[in-house]
Amino acid sequence: MVMVALVHGLALFAAMASSINVSGVHVNPAVTFGALLGGRISLVCAVYYWVAQLLGAIVACLLLRLIAGMRPAGFMEASGVGELRCMILKIVLTFGLMYTMYGTAVDPKRGSMGTTIPLALGLIVATNILVGGPFDG
Template identity: 35%
Template sequence: MAEGCGCEKDSCQISIQNPLAAVGTQEPLYEATELRTGAANPHWSRRLIQPCLPQKVVAEMVGTFAIVFAGCGAVVVNARSDGALGHVGIAATFGLVVMVMIYAVGHISGAHFNPAVTLAFACGRHFSWKMVPFYWAAQFLSATAGAALIRGILGSEKALGATLPSGTDWESLLLEFVLTFFLMFVIAAVATDTRAVGTMAGIAIGGTVALDALFGGPVSGASMNPARSLGPALIALEFRGLWVYFVGPAAGAVSAIFVYKFVHGPTQEVARGAHGCCE
C-alpha cells in the first residue's frame, strides 16, 4: 500500500511498505519509489529508508506493553471468572499476542519484546550493543506500564500474572532455560537464516510461545522474558524467585543463538540480522 504521494507535474513520489520485512531482519521499513512520467517508458528509481531509533524504541514499547497487558491480563481475567479461560486459553493468549505484534511492528524494530532476545542477538553479533540499553529500557518500562494498567482496570488478582515458581527455584530455573532455548532457537532460524525467513515468522514464534506456556506454565509460569516477569512483580510487589526469570531466560537465549550458529554452518552466509546489526 502506498503510504503517501506528493505529485508534481512530471513525477510522483510514493512510499511503499516493504512486504518482505520480518521479525529480526535487516530489511528497511519503507521502499520509496519515484515514478517519472511524461516519457514513452516511465522511469523508476528507488531509495531505501531505515526506521530511526525512536521509531524502533516506540515499536518495542508497544509490542512489549501489548504482551504483558493481554497475557497477564488473561491470567487475571481467568482468576476473576472462575477459570473461564483455563490454562490453554492463557497459553493461547500469550502466543496470539506475540504473533500479532510481530506482524504489527516486526518490520520496524525486529520485534524483540524481550531483553533476553535482545541480549542474544547482541552476543551473536546480529544487533549493535549500542542499542541494547535503549531496547531494554523500552521493554522494562512498557512491561511495568502494562501491569500497572491491568491493576488499574482489573485489580490485583493472582499477583497480576506475576511468574512464581510452583516448586523449587532450581526447577524453575532449569525449565526457564530450556523453554527460552527453544524459543530463541526458533527466533534465530526465522530472523538470521535466509532459508527460513518468510511470512510465517510470526506464526512460528507465537506458536512456540504458546507451546512452551502449555507445558511449562504450571511449573515456572513459562516467562521466557525478564521484562514480562519484572513488570507484574514491581506492581504487585511480589519478588519471590524473581532472579530465576532473569538468569534462566538470559542463559537459554544466549545458548540458543550460538547453537543455531553451529547448526546453521559456516558455509552459509547469514544475510539477515536484527535491526541495528553491527557492520
C-alpha cells in the same frame, strides 16, 4: 492453561507482526540479549530496545492495575517442584525460544520468511507456556 497459552501466543504474534518492519522481533529482553550476544545488533541499539521493552511492561502493569484493579503476581515454583528444577526448565524453554528466534528472524541464511517469523515465535511461546505452566505456582 490452553486458553492462557493461546492468548499469549496470539498476542505476541500480533505484536511482532505489527512491529517486525520497525524493530524486527524485539519485544522481549531475552530475544534482544540473544541478538546482542550473537552480534546481530549493537550494544546501543540493545539498550534502546531494553528501555522501550521495560517501559512498555511497566505501562502495561499500571494499566492492568488501573483498569481491572489487578496486581500482577510474582513468580514462584509450584509446590513440590524445587528451585533447581524450575531453573533448568526455564533455561530449556528459553533455549527453545532463542533457537526459534535465530532460525526464523536472525540467521542471515534463513531466506525470506515474511509473516512466518511472528507466527513461529508466537507458537513457541504458547508451547513454552503449556510445557512450563504446570511447574509455576
